[in-house]
Amino acid sequence: MPETLDNLMMGFATALTPVNLLYALIGVALGTAIGVLPGIGPAMAVALLLPVTYGLDPAGAFIMFAGIYYGGMYGGSTTAILINTPGEAASVITAVEGNQMAKRGRAAQALATAAIGSFIAGTIGTLLMVFTAPVMVSLALTFGAGDYFAVMLLAFVAACSVLGKSRVRGFASLGIGLAIGLVGLDSTTGQSRLSYGVPQLADGVDVVIVAVGIFAVGEALWVASRLRRTPAEVIPVGRVWMGRDDWKRSWKPWLRGSFMGFPFGALPAGGSELPTFLSYMLERRLARNPGEFGRGAIEGVAGPEATNNSSAAGVLVPMLTLGLPTTAVAAVMLTAFQQYGLQPGPLLFEREPELVWGLIASLFIGNAMLLALNLPLAPMWARLLRIPRPYLYAGILFFAAVGMYAVNASALDLVLLLLLGLLGFMMRRFGLPVIPLVIGVILGPMAELQLRRALQLSNGSPVGLVESPLSIGVYAVIGLLLLWPLVRLAVRGAAGGGAGPDARREDTGPEADREAEARPGV
Amino acid sequence: MTPAPAPEATRPAPEATRWWTGRAELGVCVFLYVVAALVLADAATLDSGLTQQRGPVGPAAVPVLVGVLLAVVATLLVVDVLRGGTGAAEDGEDVDPDARSDWRTVILLAAAFLVNAAVIDTAGWIVSGALLFWGASFALGSRHWVRDPLLAVGLSLGSYLMFSALGVWLPAGPFEGIL
Structure with a gap:
């Protein structure tokens, strides 16, 4: 892999210029600050901060972005440990165990193991990405239009059926997203669809506006409609440190988590809910004293936190090499690339190597900066948790408005933003997951393009869609995912009448109970 | 597309309160049907004639698929809601799960x-x-x-x-x- 190392060195050369180091530092600081704020997860942090980078050159913007991404992940774990209720799915497990530690006066150790574990896992995960991305790129270069379409279809189906509790609601969300994605000019024939003569709609709905509307405005309206009168209690924290015994108990979970999270993140149904949960179960099984779990075991923070950050690196592999976002944050980052007229995919590595490898190198740099920022400054970040809630949610609306106005300088965009916010509000109220919608808006037009391209090459014969072994395999996985409830029902029936009243609906049952805790947030 | 109708737009009429109670989610189904209808109606206006066509798949094909998907999902959701299914409202740090909508x-x-x-x-x-x-x-x-x-x-x-x-x-x- 000498070529990969050369590329990485080139990336460091880009990222280590003083100006780009400054962008990275601004990125991690902003990302941590926004990520710590209650109610703001990494996806919303990235979406809200997107406009800040508009004035920069692409390399600087993406270096800042890498910092925001990892910073948002770090910030989320602080919130989860010091306030019990987690804002994002990735931190659910951290919240369970970390908050118990904090309640027993071990907040400092919980934050320390989370920060150091995130650093180690982030570094290992990014290294794994450095070596898997070129392999994926050379694989992706052999992909035909039919293969791309199949993989995108898999991303749709996986987003609807693996995450969340109710598949019907997942598909409803996807359908709305696909419909929004249709608005604008049809790229092949130039006819305008669903635009009703409104010039702003003829160009399509800006994906950034959809993301900020659904994530930021929708979340602010939703929380405002049921705001807690007394904000959740914040546990005070002093200097962050770890004792000898804590180190001894943490280092193995860190390493296990680092290797566990990455492959899950890289899968089309990626995300961190499942691997963090599995890591927690694994650490409980391997622990010297499993009885401590649920009452503040440090392994239960170290493992899942490492897993979470490593999967965050894994998510970048399909995003950069295939242009396939699998989580909300990746979807927003893909949008950022599109803002600069860049299309992530195998060709990006050929055409813009400096930018891609600069981004990857700055992930390492940002990670190291975060460790330096988080250990000594944790008490300062924790103070952000006490921000009065009216200011917090007014601030979210304020920054959403200024950021979206900055995109096109159009007041109409603000009205559209509010409408999308109301849509996001409705979806939260009635339990429609938001991730399928955002993935539908972004991938819908691309999937249509690949579908039409594939069928054009085969002269309209549907055989064009299943020409390679890869696409056949992907369709098999899609079929399995779609038929999974039937398969499960059959297994249960064979096992002898496990189908009680609970089994009638898909969103009940033991899995749903577990997933009920691991809800995808923003 | 106009994702306009907020839930209150489809709130129950007073005389129907009893039947509607707890089924506000049917408003989501109505919304999905409306979007499906908009997408399908718009697809019908697109010119898929041979002269316009570049390749075997015209501009209306995918909108028709999306419209059908939306209509099918809306119907499945109606069935789910009538059988007592509810979507769990999202939780968060500052969300009071027991509060009524303000x-x-x-x-x-x-x-x-x-x-x-x-x-x-x-x-x-x-x-x-x-x-x-x-x-x-x-x-x-x-x-x-x-x-x-x-x-x-x-x-x-x-x-x-x-x-x-x-x-x-x-x-x-x-x-x-x-x-």
Whole structure:
């Protein structure tokens, strides 16, 4: 892999210029600050901060972005440990165990193991990405239009059926997203669809506006409609440190988590809910004293936190090499690339190597900066948790408005933003997951393009869609995912009448109970 | 597409309250049917004639698929809701799961947001942004008559200066040329 190392060195050369180091530092600081704020997860942090980078050159913007991404992940774990209720799915497990530690006066150790574990896992995960991305790129270069379409279809189906509790609601969300994605000019024939003569709609709905509307405005309206009168209690924290015994108990979970999270993140149904949960179960099984779990075991923070950050690196592999976002944050980052007229995919590595490898190198740099920022400054970040809630949610609306106005300088965009916010509000109220919608808006037009391209090459014969072994395999996985409830029902029936009243609906049952805790947030 | 109807648009008529109670989610189904109808109706107006066509799949094919998907999902959701299924409302740090929806706050927030959209082009971001922040924090229950407006002006001025420093244009309104 000498070529990969050369590329990485080139990336460091880009990222280590003083100006780009400054962008990275601004990125991690902003990302941590926004990520710590209650109610703001990494996806919303990235979406809200997107406009800040508009004035920069692409390399600087993406270096800042890498910092925001990892910073948002770090910030989320602080919130989860010091306030019990987690804002994002990735931190659910951290919240369970970390908050118990904090309640027993071990907040400092919980934050320390989370920060150091995130650093180690982030570094290992990014290294794994450095070596898997070129392999994926050379694989992706052999992909035909039919293969791309199949993989995108898999991303749709996986987003609807693996995450969340109710598949019907997942598909409803996807359908709305696909419909929004249709608005604008049809790229092949130039006819305008669903635009009703409104010039702003003829160009399509800006994906950034959809993301900020659904994530930021929708979340602010939703929380405002049921705001807690007394904000959740914040546990005070002093200097962050770890004792000898804590180190001894943490280092193995860190390493296990680092290797566990990455492959899950890289899968089309990626995300961190499942691997963090599995890591927690694994650490409980391997622990010297499993009885401590649920009452503040440090392994239960170290493992899942490492897993979470490593999967965050894994998510970048399909995003950069295939242009396939699998989580909300990746979807927003893909949008950022599109803002600069860049299309992530195998060709990006050929055409813009400096930018891609600069981004990857700055992930390492940002990670190291975060460790330096988080250990000594944790008490300062924790103070952000006490921000009065009216200011917090007014601030979210304020920054959403200024950021979206900055995109096109159009007041109409603000009205559209509010409408999308109301849509996001409705979806939260009635339990429609938001991730399928955002993935539908972004991938819908691309999937249509690949579908039409594939069928054009085969002269309209549907055989064009299943020409390679890869696409056949992907369709098999899609079929399995779609038929999974039937398969499960059959297994249960064979096992002898496990189908009680609970089994009638898909969103009940033991899995749903577990997933009920691991809800995808923003 | 206009993702307009907020849930309240499809709220129960008073005389039907009993049957509708707990089934507000059917409003989501109505919304999905409306979107499906819009997509399908629009697809019907597209010209898929041979002269326009580039390749075997015309511009209407995918919209028809999306419209059908939406209609099918809407129907499945109706069935699910009538059988007693409910979508779990999202939780979060500041969400009180037992609270009833506070419509007054939501409407005031939306109003503050629209006021900003209405005046930003003429009054400039410094004025309209301050109105937005102050209005939104008022809607959310903050009643500090000195601190709130000062903070609002500070934020809108600060964000204006920060965005200009980063090379992003915002309207200055009456302060054009001064700042």
